[in-house]
Amino acid sequence: MRLVGCGGAGALGRDGREMEFTGHNGGPELDAPLAWRTHAWRRAREALVPVLPVEVVRLRVRRAQELGLDYRTYAGVRASTGRDVIGFLFSSNALRALRAGETLPEDRRLRLGAIIGADRTALVQPPLSPVVAARDWPVEAAVAAPAALLGWPAMRDRVRDILRMRGLPPDGVLVIGETALEREWAEAGRTAGFLSGDRYFGSAAGG
Numbered sequence: 001m002r003l004v005g006c007g008g009a010g011a012l013g014r015d016g017r018e019m020e021f022t023g024h025n026g027g028p029e030l031d032a033p034l035a036w037r038t039h040a041w042r043r044a045r046e047a048l049v050p051v052l053p054v055e056v057v058r059l060r061v062r063r064a065q066e067l068g069l070d071y072r073t074y075a076g077v078r079a080s081t082g083r084d085v086i087g088f089l090f091s092s093n094a095l096r097a098l099r100a101g102e103t104l105p106e107d108r109r110l111r112l113g114a115i116i117g118a119d120r121t122a123l124v125q126p127p128l129s130p131v132v133a134a135r136d137w138p139v140e141a142a143v144a145a146p147a148a149l150l151g152w153p154a155m156r157d158r159v160r161d162i163l164r165m166r167g168l169p170p171d172g173v174l175v176i177g178e179t180a181l182e183r184e185w186a187e188a189g190r191t192a193g194f195l196s197g198d199r200y201f202g203s204a205a206g207g
Contacts, residue, residue, distance in 0.1 A: 066116035068200065077174070081192045087119035087168040089159075089185065091145060091177040092128050094197030095137070100127050104137060111201055113138040119173075121166055123185070141166060148181060152188065159189035176200045 052060075064074035067085055077085055090112070092098070096105045104112075112120060122137055123145035124130045133142035143165070146158040163170055175186040175194045186194035 063117075067118055068111050068115055073195070077192050081171040083169075083172055083192075085118060085174055085192060086172040087121065087166065087174075088115070089162070089173060089175045089177075089189075089191070090120065090122050090139070091175075091179075091182045091185075091197070092122060092124045092133070093178040093182065094176045094200070095122065096197070097124075097128055097133070097137075100129065100132075108201060109138060119166055119168055121162065121168075123162070123182075146185060152184075155184065156188035159185050159191075163189060163191075 060075065060078065061071050063084065064071045067074065069077075069085070074085065095108045095112075097108075103109075119141075120139040122130075122133050122139045122142040124133050124142050125145050130142040130144050133139070143162055146155045150158065160170070163173060170190045171192050173189070173191045175182065175189070175191050176197055177183060177185065177194065178197050183194050185191075
């Protein structure tokens, strides 16, 4: 059975909320009593985050702010993958871009434009045009999102092709999406994790 690992407060647990990391983090079996599971998951989560020198923590707090992530989420990604976040795949749903011709909501546009040192790629759902999104949105690239009716192998290949096209290692990328299908993009691409649009855009960067 695949278990969902936890990377810190604010990360997704096994219930699939907010954020997911693939892989096993040493948590308990799922049939253990609830109190024991809660205790064991807390201990496993704490073990993922080592005690770091103050200077390193300060650097990582600053890096989290550059990425628009709260520190605990960023630290969870670092602990889970062992590397920095260097790219995002933003679904057009997470960006609240739903109809052709509409502009991005101002909060989404500002947060996108404030990201420093990470690739911003938009995965655009119909009826929106990737060409228009690439021109008008503050992203490095915009491409057609994996089609809703693709089977798992085809969806996996599509996500991996997008990552290769952008020159991004999967474990250095977070998927920011909304739907269950978009959550599957993160799993299919074996990315560093998934955050809902509300979680990402609603968080206080670096908090």
